[in-house]
Amino acid sequence: MGAAISLRECVSLSGRFPLLAGLSLEVREGEVVHLRGPNGAGKSSLLRLCAGLVPVVSGSAVVLGHDLRTDRHSVRREVGLLGHSGFLYDDLSVERNVRFAVRAARADPGQVEGALRRLGLDGRLRHVPVARLSAGQRRRVSLAVLVARRPRLWLLDEPHAGLDQDGRAELDQLVVEARAAGSTVVLASHELERASAVSDRVVGLAGGRVVAASLCEGRVAGEVGSDVA
Amino acid sequence: MSPGAGPGGGRGTAVLRVLGLLGLVGVVATVWLGLWVTPPDRFMGNLVRLLYLHPAIAWVMYIAYGIAFLSSLLYLWPRTRALAWDRLAGASSEVGVVFTGLTLVTGSIWGRPTWGVWWTWDPLLTTTALLFVLYLGYLAVRQIPGEREARARRSAIAALVAFVDVPIVYFSVLWWRSLHQPPTVDDPVTGKTYVHGSMAWTLLLSFVALTLVYAWLLAHRYRLAALADLEEGEGLELAIAERRAEAGGVPARGEEPAGADLVGAAAGVPDPGARGPGAGR
Amino acid sequence: MLRDAWLVAGKDLRIEVRSKVALGQVAPFAFVVVLLFGLALGPAVGRGSVLSAAAPGLFWVAVLLATVLAVQRSFAVEAADGAADGLRLSGLDPAGVFLGKAAAVAGQLLVLELFLAAAVSLVYDRHLSALVVLAASCVTATIGLVAAGVLYGVVSMGARQRETLLPLLFFPLVAPILLGATKLWGEALAGAPGRGSGWLELLGAFAVAYCAIGVVAFGPLLEEA
Numbered sequence: 001m002g003a004a005i006s007l008r009e010c011v012s013l014s015g016r017f018p019l020l021a022g023l024s025l026e027v028r029e030g031e032v033v034h035l036r037g038p039n040g041a042g043k044s045s046l047l048r049l050c051a052g053l054v055p056v057v058s059g060s061a062v063v064l065g066h067d068l069r070t071d072r073h074s075v076r077r078e079v080g081l082l083g084h085s086g087f088l089y090d091d092l093s094v095e096r097n098v099r100f101a102v103r104a105a106r107a108d109p110g111q112v113e114g115a116l117r118r119l120g121l122d123g124r125l126r127h128v129p130v131a132r133l134s135a136g137q138r139r140r141v142s143l144a145v146l147v148a149r150r151p152r153l154w155l156l157d158e159p160h161a162g163l164d165q166d167g168r169a170e171l172d173q174l175v176v177e178a179r180a181a182g183s184t185v186v187l188a189s190h191e192l193e194r195a196s197a198v199s200d201r202v203v204g205l206a207g208g209r210v211v212a213a214s215l216c217e218g219r220v221a222g223e224v225g226s227d228v229a
Numbered sequence: 230m231s232p233g234a235g236p237g238g239g240r241g242t243a244v245l246r247v248l249g250l251l252g253l254v255g256v257v258a259t260v261w262l263g264l265w266v267t268p269p270d271r272f273m274g275n276l277v278r279l280l281y282l283h284p285a286i287a288w289v290m291y292i293a294y295g296i297a298f299l300s301s302l303l304y305l306w307p308r309t310r311a312l313a314w315d316r317l318a319g320a321s322s323e324v325g326v327v328f329t330g331l332t333l334v335t336g337s338i339w340g341r342p343t344w345g346v347w348w349t350w351d352p353l354l355t356t357t358a359l360l361f362v363l364y365l366g367y368l369a370v371r372q373i374p375g376e377r378e379a380r381a382r383r384s385a386i387a388a389l390v391a392f393v394d395v396p397i398v399y400f401s402v403l404w405w406r407s408l409h410q411p412p413t414v415d416d417p418v419t420g421k422t423y424v425h426g427s428m429a430w431t432l433l434l435s436f437v438a439l440t441l442v443y444a445w446l447l448a449h450r451y452r453l454a455a456l457a458d459l460e461e462g463e464g465l466e467l468a469i470a471e472r473r474a475e476a477g478g479v480p481a482r483g484e485e486p487a488g489a490d491l492v493g494a495a496a497g498v499p500d501p502g503a504r505g506p507g508a509g510r
Numbered sequence: 511m512l513r514d515a516w517l518v519a520g521k522d523l524r525i526e527v528r529s530k531v532a533l534g535q536v537a538p539f540a541f542v543v544v545l546l547f548g549l550a551l552g553p554a555v556g557r558g559s560v561l562s563a564a565a566p567g568l569f570w571v572a573v574l575l576a577t578v579l580a581v582q583r584s585f586a587v588e589a590a591d592g593a594a595d596g597l598r599l600s601g602l603d604p605a606g607v608f609l610g611k612a613a614a615v616a617g618q619l620l621v622l623e624l625f626l627a628a629a630v631s632l633v634y635d636r637h638l639s640a641l642v643v644l645a646a647s648c649v650t651a652t653i654g655l656v657a658a659g660v661l662y663g664v665v666s667m668g669a670r671q672r673e674t675l676l677p678l679l680f681f682p683l684v685a686p687i688l689l690g691a692t693k694l695w696g697e698a699l700a701g702a703p704g705r706g707s708g709w710l711e712l713l714g715a716f717a718v719a720y721c722a723i724g725v726v727a728f729g730p731l732l733e734e735a
Contacts, residue, residue, distance in 0.1 A: 369675055
């Protein structure tokens, strides 16, 4: 198995402020990694960097085989980022939003229907403009886009925020399924127990660097352990 | 002018001083020649003395925009891409905008007694006025925040967009005018056809002097821009160190990201705990 | 590229159908401008009056002002949720995004121009003639306006003061369009549409130049906004 994410001494800036201060991280394909760390540790920045949104100032960064120092564009079609904002158009309906995102990413539009059903958006909500949805419902729409797109690399930034109990359970299930389908998942979450339960590995960030890493115990971690050995 | 040169050490400043001194001497000499030595013109009287300034200012304006455009192109061209060209483009258009303002003011002062109006919709005048606003816009684009390289590329594209507009503006105003009525007054620059003797020398000197002043201003603006970039770069290491220090006393373990080390990592470090590393914040 | 342009244009027009901002705000604004000119230069109407003589120019100034609003709206839609990251992440070809956004804004503006022309004709009492020349100049001028507008729209998207920056960048740039389109209209309405043929080519050259720059430069500009 190759590396989905391979970062070495990565520095990225916002203005003159270093978001990442020499961060190194290796994520293998098919692995689920849980990012932890206090607010401002660099979790969101790391996810945005992997999505090709933030330039790499120094160090090396290869994501899904694309060298981000020379090409930050090609990776974007292959990753699915669930950010703080959902990249949704307020005035479009739920279904239109999902369809537009799926077609823009050149994914199979046939997956839209199933994705909507999966996130409980296939009923009355389908034709409702996103502007009228609650934060949790918007998150479901963004997740539906990812489900329909089936990206090789899922980058989830606080995916649990705003979701109700059912939604959280559904999200966990989606992560497990994505992993089973061979996708790589990196999720940043303060829902420690919940996120670790579906993760192979926990990586602690602080000050824009990796400060700790450990394997997860439990069901999924056991599988990874056998992989490593 | 070598934009590849550094921001200038001792020698650079010495050259700059000489340049500034020469420019100053040239301007003073132009003023002296223009106001006291040369005779009043047969047709224009004392008004002709403005001629020693206005065409030279306009000339510098053209040079400044020309250099800004060329260095923007050189920045966009991948094989010559260097931040130095961006700094040069910015410095040159800043000086260019100042000289455009001066061109408009001196031209207007000239126009009032000659044509009886402060302003006329002459193609050259109108184009100059639009040029002034276009490049003010360009300078505003330069101020939009962003990563250094990104700002440079954006600015270079904006310079290109603005520059492509200049000939279109000029010809459209030319047609616009000619369809109304033939221009009754020529540009003051053409007045130099009947300039001779001491007047010609003064005029020539004014061109040289103001070009020197331009070069001096340009070099200084460039030097400041280079210093600003340098400062930005120098602050970086400190900023990275500070950023790393946010992690507190926990030793960084980012150096062994390879999969094989993970078991070791798992053994060596108990569960990190999300709030652990940056506790106290 | 064209596939993406089609997708983006369809999306933008659908958003307009849903939100009706162009219909409910940009168009009324253009009509208010037309009325304001009337108040400033009226009340005399009819042949020989200031309003009637200035009608072509006033029409195009109103169009220019409406263009800025339409372009701003087009990018406000993108910045609303995710500050343009969505566009960057979408996987869409930037040239396609440029063409699509330009096409959507141009379509809205052309419809607006149709009604605005009727309004100008009525309110300023100026009979419209040589409709083919009027329409041709509208289409060519609008393409140029929108290409330049969308190009600068993405430039100013990254600026904190984008509302004030866009007009500063946009108006001087499109001065030739104002001149050309006004001249074409003036000649057409005066009953001598043949004389202005050079203007149409100038408008065309402007449109081609800025569409070409937009297709090439939109990507890098979007990246930095």
